Amino acid sequence: MTDERPLTGVRVLDFTWVGAGALATKLMADLGADVIKIESRARPDNLRLAPPFRHGHEDLEGSGYFASRNSSKRSFALNMALPASRAIALRMAAQADVVASNFRPGIMERWGMSYPELKAINPSVVYLTMPMQGSSGPHAAFTGFGATIAALSGLVSLSGLPDRPAVGTGTHFPDHVPNPGHALVGTLAALLHRARTGVGQAVEVSQLESTINVIGPAIVEASLAPERRQVRAGNRATGASPRGVFPCAIKEDWVAIVCRTDAHWKTLADALGEPGLAFDDRFVTLADRHAHEDELERIVSAETQRFDRAELVSVLRQRGVPAAPVNSSKDILSDPDLVARGYWKRLEHPVIGEMSIARPPMLFGSGSGAVLTRPPLLGEHTAEIARDVLGMTDEDTARLIADGVLA
Amino acid sequence: MTVAADHALSGIRVLDLTDELGAYATRLLADLGADVIRVEPPGGSRTRQEPPLVEGPAGTCVSAFDAFVNAGKRSVTIDLRSVKGRAVLHALIGTADVLVESFPAAVGDRLGLEPFTLAAANPGLVHVSVTPFGRGRSGEAVDDDDLTIMAAGGLLHLGGYADSEPVVAYGGQARNAASLFAAVGALVTLLHREKTGRGDWIDVSAQECVAQALEDSVATYEFAGDVRQRLGSDAREAGSGIYTCADGLVSMIAGRVGTAKAWRALVAWLVESDATGAEALQGDPWASLRYRQTPAAIAEFGHVFGEFARTRSRLELYRGAQARGIALSPVNDICQLMADEQLRAREFWVTVPEPVLGGDATFPGPPYRLSETPAVPARSAPTPGADTDEVLGELGERGRVLTR
16 A cells, blocks of 8 residues: 555545535545535534434534545635635635535635636636536526435436335435536546646536436437336336345345346246246246236245345355345445445544444555545644645634634 | 547547446546447447337337447447457557456456456556456356345335335446446546556446445444334425425425525415415424424424425426425426426537437436536447447557458
């Protein structure tokens, strides 16, 4: 392991908060970028007020949700409501490689930190914004969350069982993967372009437009087959049967099984101790199984309930059938692959104590990958950043803290 | 094919040996201006048969998945089972900046794509492996499915109805997650290469990518031992959930952390609209989020809002709520989405010729807008092997020897 990591030397001035933005800058911080999180006691990141709290009660430093999205960052307390703070923010922006935010359009502008203004003082800055629906158009000011963006995008209406209302993903999914993922791809591409040409730019991620791309094939399908009605299919899919989630012996132990071929199905029937099922007229071919899917799933569910989940998964996988435990939030911490690859980092936090935080989902062969440090306390790094980045004396800093600027 | 020099990845060559798990990663790189060469076996990659499938005249059939994820790439046919084919592959790898592949470890090794071995011939190569559980897992020959990866990654457990089995999110989201982070891995390494001149091998686990999406559930278990359960569309508290209206469903988040103002605005809206029972929602105890999370509060609010919404349309509620700063959106189906006025105003949708069916397809526009290096204008996916001669021709004399 060397100290040099992929994003060492990249400085991010980070105004992102809550969901999608904070996860994007977390990955950059974990991979070596110096991410300076701007926040204040006057207006803390809402996620600092989001459960779960280690000690059960609301506590700015005790939120597990906040911690999970803010590892490896430094926190600089700056009350942006005050004009003096904005002057400081501009000095920091002048030295940043990336300035990131996910406010609704107008906030950065109100602070005098629009892209043209920052470009004037830092021509090669990469300026990331993540407005819900983009900075232009009739809905530019509309507000939303991951769940409502998922609803708008079509993802919710297509997720669920066909005979029941749309159910969505059960989470604010766009905040966790599509939007931080696309924000990272756009920002990193802009940084690469800058490294090669010296030219910076603005990267705007409309969270709605980003999320629609993760159901791109459904859009293409609708345009090519406009007469076709797209319906929810639950866990089923054309080309595999059974393809579903089935109960195991212990309550709430579920297993996902996918039979793409007749051989998979025959192996499953054998593993369940009912080899005759593979010869049942209703279930011989894929077309047969699709035609009798309700009965098939009922029968498979009745059989899987007799089995220990880990044993069933192991037997099926050894024989080439796609199968996996449906890991709960408890199971996931002891999942053997994740444990073997060191996915969960145990970090010690002065208020929270020990907790598990996910590293970026990739390993680097050179060993120069992620190193996580614990999430910062609010304003924990104010004095050191004031000194090292802004060149302030300790007296200046103390005065600005007392004046409520660095607070 | 020429890409103007004003794209972010102009001049970057990507060799694409992915299946469903990684194909969207290289699509993203193609849109950013990279020259993406998709290597397909004779007869075409299996993504060409991936649902959703659309049948055309005279027995033609197109995969909408393939059309979307392979748009803007070049396609070469190479038979990797033959010695000559593998030699051509390695000659192409010698010209590439990035290699993205999603082979199981055993297959990758057989093709000479073991981690690190390629660096000897091409030290700047960024080699990205995308596999369900990481390339280190070996000893089994399972061709995993999006459903099994969503299960192992933990997101499947959070989806579905309170009284049903877990139900997976639509759209192959394990693939998307794996592809997104594969693209991220490629780009951070290309950026680092600008400093060091060296590439790297990046081992992307799709399971880990899915496990980025577990929200507060892991901390909730660690802190209190509570295993988060599926709630389905049931409201988590009064003001947040999916509600029925006159012509469909709406999704609303009002009153969660940081949105206390939205809760007050919502109650004021209901009161000023003379909604039955709305006045009881004013003031205490409703001002407390904890109270609004009680089953009684959820039920009472559900009744009041349900009566209010029953006579109002999706779009009426959308506009009314947004005018008051309340995060409410219609639950759109694809047709409703494609009619959305915001997306039209931003000219989001793009039209791309569909060469096999002979009509036009609609694609979503790019997921981000870059001010200086806009995405390459949308292009179709290539037919299998469409660019074989051109790409091998670019290998010059070496290509002629290898393919003779």
